[in-house]
Amino acid sequence: MEQQKPEACAVCLEDQGHLQGVELTVNGDFRTTFRLYWQPVTQQMLRCWNDEEFTTEQAAYAIAFMLIRQLTQFTVIERSRKGTGFDYWLGSEDEVGELPFQNKVRLEVSGIRKADDRRVRARVKQKIEQTNPSDGKFPAYIIIVEFSKPLSFIVEK
Numbered sequence: 001m002e003q004q005k006p007e008a009c010a011v012c013l014e015d016q017g018h019l020q021g022v023e024l025t026v027n028g029d030f031r032t033t034f035r036l037y038w039q040p041v042t043q044q045m046l047r048c049w050n051d052e053e054f055t056t057e058q059a060a061y062a063i064a065f066m067l068i069r070q071l072t073q074f075t076v077i078e079r080s081r082k083g084t085g086f087d088y089w090l091g092s093e094d095e096v097g098e099l100p101f102q103n104k105v106r107l108e109v110s111g112i113r114k115a116d117d118r119r120v121r122a123r124v125k126q127k128i129e130q131t132n133p134s135d136g137k138f139p140a141y142i143i144i145v146e147f148s149k150p151l152s153f154i155v156e157k
Helices: 004-015 043-048 052-071 117-130
Strands: 022-028 032-036 075-079 088-091 105-112 140-146 151-156
Touching: 004 043, 004 052, 022 052, 032 052, 052 075, 052 105, 052 140, 052 151, 105 117, 117 140, 117 151
Parallel strands: 022 151, 105 140
Antiparallel strands: 022 032, 075 088, 088 105, 140 151
């Protein structure tokens, strides 16, 4: 996926005072931890990632993509269209030549720079509801990434 997302992740993690090797706690339908490492944040990166909301969103995608690859058999296949209620389609890397949307899964991601557990759980609930209109044949993962702890909450729907 896009090379810039890890830069956004580095900016968010350093903004919250984290050092290389900080532990990311994963809760929800998966329970594990990961150590996070990133390239040093430069002044140029800070200037390019000056929009906090956009940067947090892109950083959350970076973490979510890593989690999907590490915890499931899926990877990001394509961006979904606006209005679908989710962000990306997931599938396997070897799907070339298969029927469209066969074995695909939806992914909805949200990032929060700093929040307590109550706010994280409220965001999980909001994102589960957001995916309701596209419910049906395809399962979904909802991933919330909170950067101050750091924490990721994953729900498989």
